[in-house]
Amino acid sequence: MDRDRFERSPTGHLVKITGTDGRSGVAYEHVAFQPDPLAGAEPALAGGTWRNVARAGRALGRLDQAGRQIPEPALLLQPTLRTEAQSTSALEGTFAPLEDVLAAEVTEPTSQSEEVREVLNYVRAAEAAFAWIGDGRPLTVAALCQVHRDLVRGTPADTRDAGRIRSIQVAIGSRGGAIDTARFVPSPPGLELDAAVRDLLDWITVDSKSIDPVVAAAMAHYQFETLHPFNDGNGRIGRLLVVLDLCWKGILSEPLLAVSPWFEVRREEYQDHLREVSATGDWDGWISFFSEGLVESCERTIRTVDDLLGLQAEYVRRLKVAGLTGGLVRDIIDGLIGSPFVTVRSVSEDTGRTLQAASNAVARLVELEILRERTGRSYGRVFEAVEVTSVLRAQSGR
Template sequence: MFIGTGGGRVTEARFVPPPPGDQLRAGVDAWAEWINQSDSYPLIIKMALGHYQFETLHPFNDGNGRLGRLVCVLQLARAKELRFPLLNLSPWLERRRREYQDHLLQCSVTGEFDAWIRFFSEAARAQATRAVAKIEALHDWRDHALALIRGSGASGRLISAITEDLIGYPLLTPKTAANRYDATYPGANKAIDRLVQLGILRERTGRRYGRVFAAPEVLRIIESD
């Protein structure tokens, strides 16, 4: 396995990680031990260094970048800096994929980490700011949706409860709604139909049975970069 050839030969690769075997296993074990150690490193620096080392080891045929970025989020959660895994570094880094790879390579070539740490820190700052903006947008949407329900004359605990929770559960079926809110199936179905009429929910399957409903505006906010 090698990186950066675009289908070419290994001699043209930008970087060749350790091959499968004892050396790679020892490297991953050492990385895992270091990641889990308590030390005096600021957390953002430890995340940057740990991410570099994982990507350098490149232990899997696919998904190393995604898994490496997930580890960063787990580090934040373990340190109780995040209550929920809301920080997604991937969109920012993927838009700068070449620069991202260049920084990682320069760490290996020069042994200098300052530029990489600054780059990684900017990714974390930008995506944390973006996450806060998304949360605020979701709260604004929820307030607007609840006001729309009140203004339409729609009433009932179930309609309001479903709407309150759509920012966390933007996809649902009448059965899951009935179970989640301890309601009858007909009652859940009626509440969902009312939310469809108000434009808060939209049916996604086009079927008469096994229907799935979604809050399209919530999904748009969540999926936006």
């Protein structure tokens, strides 16, 4: 970390750190960046940035309206959440094909890769966090720690610090994790870090209410990433925090927003903007970039929702042309936009019908080219609504 760039920072200060590198066993003497608590007002922003903020606010309003008009928003939350899970994990170096993540509901856990299981950890952690917020409970340190515990369960990061504010010094962007070669060294562990995390959550819950919600979400995300409070998973939790914040403040009634696909394809720019806030106090550049990301993410999500609902209507039309107006085949297609992978057994279990009836219905949908059997070592006899997964790949930017 270039000390000269950070020692005159208007948003924080450097603190001396010493210790022994856990990987190499070499003693180090270095500095870490400690961000100041967030202010109770917006930072000074240029007119163009405020216009981007306003655009983001309008885009969030359109997405919220779209969510309110969906008869079963929970149906569309599943593919949106899995798309976000796959992309936010890829940003942190854990890549699993989107189709594998979507098919995980109907495949045996033993056939899933470690990467898929880690992505699914995010899905479960996010679902629990959304339920927490949906019950009207503000985010607390305990709730955030539970998100981390769920996220890292069964992964190499499932250490004694799992579900706890970290007790070790970490470094970002270094070769082999060494402190002295790191691009950025976040706050040292200890009482100050614990207090800073509590201050951030209090700020989100109370102090940021007088700040534009888009600006507040950008500021909170920066602060969380800069504190880097956990031993792993900070990027994924920090981006989840954006949606949790917007839901907590009532900007979004349903957590249908997927922000990571946009940031994933702009990884270096995203990281550079965060670092510039710490080095030079460039809130303007970060908030403008963040607002642009929200606009694009909202518009992409709205298009995805429209395309999925359009596909559902098209499937109904195909059934009518084939003389199938109801029954088990209709039950299956009603759920495909939320779960585009099925097996005969999953259809039987979900509908309470016999395996033979489920098999006949799936075969009919294959004939109508609504389902296609997906073959492969890890799939077995799994059937895919290819047009649905194509829409979701477009949402993920792939």
